Amino acid sequence: MKLARDTWLIFQRQIQLLLRNPVWVFVGVFQPVMYLLLFAPLLKPALNAPTQAAAYKIFVPGLLVLLAIFGGLFQGFGLIAELRAGVIERSRVTPVSRLALLLGRSLRDVVSLVAQAVIITLLALLFDLRVFIGYLLLAYLMLALIALMTSAVSYGVALKVKSEDALAPLMNTVAQPVLLLSGILLPLTFAPGWLQGVAKWNPFSWSVDGVRALFAGDLSNDKVWQGLTIVAVLAVAGVFWAARQFARSVR
Amino acid sequence: MIETRGLRKSFRSRAGRETKTVDAVRGVNLEVAEGEIFGFLGPNGAGKTTTLRMLATLIEPDGGEATIAGADLRKDPAEVRRRIGYVAQGGSTWDESTAREELVLHARLYGIGKADAHRRATRALDAFQLSEYADRKCKTYSGGQRRRVEIALGIIHEPKIVFLDEPTTGLDPQSRAHMWDEIRRLRTEGMTVFITTHYLDEADALCDRIAIMDHGEVVAEGTPAELKREISGEVVLVGLDAATTPHAAELLDTEAYVSKLETADEGGLRLYVDEGATAIPQVLRRLDHAGLELRSIELHRPSLDDVFLTKTGRSLRES
Ligand SMILES: Nc1ncnc2c1ncn2[C@@H]1O[C@H](COP(=O)(O)OP(=O)(O)O)[C@@H](O)[C@H]1O
Ligand SMILES: [Mg+2]
Numbered sequence: 001m002k003l004a005r006d007t008w009l010i011f012q013r014q015i016q017l018l019l020r021n022p023v024w025v026f027v028g029v030f031q032p033v034m035y036l037l038l039f040a041p042l043l044k045p046a047l048n049a050p051t052q053a054a055a056y057k058i059f060v061p062g063l064l065v066l067l068a069i070f071g072g073l074f075q076g077f078g079l080i081a082e083l084r085a086g087v088i089e090r091s092r093v094t095p096v097s098r099l100a101l102l103l104g105r106s107l108r109d110v111v112s113l114v115a116q117a118v119i120i121t122l123l124a125l126l127f128d129l130r131v132f133i134g135y136l137l138l139a140y141l142m143l144a145l146i147a148l149m150t151s152a153v154s155y156g157v158a159l160k161v162k163s164e165d166a167l168a169p170l171m172n173t174v175a176q177p178v179l180l181l182s183g184i185l186l187p188l189t190f191a192p193g194w195l196q197g198v199a200k201w202n203p204f205s206w207s208v209d210g211v212r213a214l215f216a217g218d219l220s221n222d223k224v225w226q227g228l229t230i231v232a233v234l235a236v237a238g239v240f241w242a243a244r245q246f247a248r249s250v251r
Numbered sequence: 252m253i254e255t256r257g258l259r260k261s262f263r264s265r266a267g268r269e270t271k272t273v274d275a276v277r278g279v280n281l282e283v284a285e286g287e288i289f290g291f292l293g294p295n296g297a298g299k300t301t302t303l304r305m306l307a308t309l310i311e312p313d314g315g316e317a318t319i320a321g322a323d324l325r326k327d328p329a330e331v332r333r334r335i336g337y338v339a340q341g342g343s344t345w346d347e348s349t350a351r352e353e354l355v356l357h358a359r360l361y362g363i364g365k366a367d368a369h370r371r372a373t374r375a376l377d378a379f380q381l382s383e384y385a386d387r388k389c390k391t392y393s394g395g396q397r398r399r400v401e402i403a404l405g406i407i408h409e410p411k412i413v414f415l416d417e418p419t420t421g422l423d424p425q426s427r428a429h430m431w432d433e434i435r436r437l438r439t440e441g442m443t444v445f446i447t448t449h450y451l452d453e454a455d456a457l458c459d460r461i462a463i464m465d466h467g468e469v470v471a472e473g474t475p476a477e478l479k480r481e482i483s484g485e486v487v488l489v490g491l492d493a494a495t496t497p498h499a500a501e502l503l504d505t506e507a508y509v510s511k512l513e514t515a516d517e518g519g520l521r522l523y524v525d526e527g528a529t530a531i532p533q534v535l536r537r538l539d540h541a542g543l544e545l546r547s548i549e550l551h552r553p554s555l556d557d558v559f560l561t562k563t564g565r566s567l568r569e570s
Contacts, residue, residue, distance in 0.1 A: 002362075006360070009356065009359050009360065013348075013356055017345075017347055017348070082345070085342065085343070085344070085345055086339050086342045086343035086344075087343060087345050089309060089339055090339065090343035090357070090404065092309060093307050093308065093335070093337040094357070094361050095333055096360040
């Protein structure tokens, strides 16, 4: 009860500040939109897809997962600004739930990610992408869990390193291989065997496959529930680890 | 209201490959009474902030115990949090929020209901003369206004004790005077106020009792007057010509109120007395009687800096 109330308070505040400066939502969506408009048209011939729509069914899921991963991983920078302003310390002298300090922020990130995903999906509709709405919502759930995990981890790391200079290279180093090993831009079916083997250990490659199956209308594909389960478990673990950092962080 | 026994904290910091241990606080014993303004006076790096952050439950002590407003710091930090307010040294407001939003949110984090939080925010804005700017973003405030918002945040839940870490550092003289009035008002309202400062005049003028801190230890504790009296009493500087000085010294050395007499380097005499105000007329009368001509007479009351100098061998002004 207290957790829900405290989380709502933090979430409300964060959303209010986000809406005061909504330009960030659009800045975040700018790059994927560019990919959608300027890169995706190359895919039909490159992937040997029968139609433009078929190519988009493969490409858009990857783009959305990419957005969820990166959108989350870089939220730590905002937290470092809050640390520096003393806002976190001010919260930590109150009896507010430490888990709520994290969840309120991460849920804002989830909401802004879903808003961005909707923008991308709507644009893709213009290119003849069609997805059944129920499957689309399941895909959004997967994206939400990914964003929850990556933003929580980013907050936890931010509280540990406490400086942008340390956070930026760290996040980039993690994000690059994760990105390449998840078949986000092109499906890993094109990859040599050893690369596919390595990618199996990347949780995001499972979620990309899951979202692709959903976009293809293939709910019975095992990748769907496997992907969801993997990210759900990781999200819970990430949230608890990061909440611990809020409880013990120094300065 | 606050009682600490042997509070300790050290930090390990890494500089390159070496790890260095800094003993920031080394066994602090304090007693702060209800309703007083208690001051922690010490130079930068003395360990004031670290002590306050331990008392405010932000960092865990390495050792020692403390009872704060009746709650045990080690066993029940959650209860301590409910009973205290804390205003950090480096600020605590967010540029893009307004004072009212900050106050309402902060009150709500203490579990206060929405309507009540709004009422309290309005009242606090009034009390701290912030109503005019209440709905402007914090980044537009002056240093003094912002500091007042932060103090208002620290007491929005009406704590029994409020910790203010260097509340006037960086403020111009007028804002400082204003802030002193605000802090005195808190005491009038029945709050116990624990401030840290490295300003001698602030400790002297504002605090009922002070503890002088240096290198992580409390080196002296008492009311400013007690501390000053303890070290030397007052000094009367008597300006005389070199020729008459020995004679005057002979005369004054036998006076009962002079506890010690020295010849000053610059000529003349230094008389150590208990109370300068009553000693001066007697000195004047004695010298006049003997027909000795006086060039000047001056009373020197010891300052807290003299106290600091006696206890640490350094001047606080220089450290
Ligand atoms: N988080 C920390 N990590 C390492 N050293 C610290 C930390 N906080 C304070 N110190 C060190 O502890 C000592 C006391 O600092 P502080 O309590 O801030 O002093 P003051 O508030 O009296 O200026 C200083 O030497 C400071 O460098
Ligand atoms: Mg300090």
